[in-house]
Amino acid sequence: DMAIEVYKKSLNLINFYESQGLNLRKDKSGLFRDLATCYSKKKDFSLSIDSYLKAIEYNPNDVNVYYNCAIQYKKMNDYKNAENFLQKTIALKSDYVNAYIELGAIY
DSSP: OHHHHHHHHHHHHHHHHHHTTOOOHHHHHHHHHHHHHHHHHTTOHHHHHHHHHHHHHHOTTOHHHHHHHHHHHHHTTOHHHHHHHHHHHHHHOTTOHHHHHHHHHHO
């Protein structure tokens, strides 16, 4: 819980610095990715997915975020979205072995 609060404060600071003209998209993406991990550890998969989607919004080329988002969908038994995100993972990195393994498990 403390980590989540710290990440939220960090996001507020980044928003402030962005309002001053700095481009901190990748930093923001990393914070949302870390926030997603915290929510996942708390088994709040819905908030984890929301955070991963925000991370993707700020850095659409982070293959690990797509993969981890797929895993969250799988944990929620939402296999269609899990499949979609695994396919996006593979589209970004065709040799991502774990994505193929998870895709096989879903099928």
